[in-house]
Amino acid sequence: MEIFEDRANWAATFRIGWLAHYQRTGETDFKQYNRPKNNTAPAGSGVDLRRSRLVLISSAGGYIPATQAPFDAPNPLGDYSIRLLPVTTPLAAIAYAHDHYDHAAVIADPQVLLPLEHLAALEHNGTIGELASNVISFMGYQPDVGRVIDELIPAIYRAVQAEEAQAALLVPS
């Protein structure tokens, strides 16, 4: 089972289509973008969440301006790095570097994308055994799926292993 079943063909169409157009014109044209597709979902064992450590993975572009650099939100080729946000971080101390969604909702109520207080409450009432110490945060504009697999996913994998999490909740923006 592969993360991406048809990576080679996808990469070829990306190079001659979307990427070539960008290199030629400096413009991004998502009419030429081939969305990644798989045929089969992977198998995996379920867990008892009451006895598990859960890590939150967010693509909202959250970072802590006081201590961290923002994501490269304006980059047309994307940003494939991650930031770790301690789950105890006050929501008001988190900013969002992501140019591909309207920030009005997350500014009004950060829990629409980053539910730290909700998850803390679920940990407190026993629904979740334990929350991982950090949220794994990235900016979810990444047109190059090859770089997602070669750069982003290994970084996330290492962070999940460091958190010793048995389960992950992924919240896209």
Place this chain on the structure above:
Amino acid sequence: MGLIARALELDGVATTLTSWNAGVTRLTMPPRATFTRLARGATLGRPGDAAQQLRVLEATLALLAQDAPVVPVSLDEHVDP
């Protein structure tokens, strides 16, 4: 997010996700997912609507109890109250 979920699941971490964009997310074949009719930038619910956000969260987390792959679950959650 679907590809990240697949990668972690293949490495033994149980994953679940929720998305307002069922069309794109479904193509990646994630192990467990809920789909809503919420909006980009407000994946878990309307701003200020903690009850809706918790419903989406709890329904999505509940899938972790099941062995994957799980048929994606459509939640009756909308942008409008």
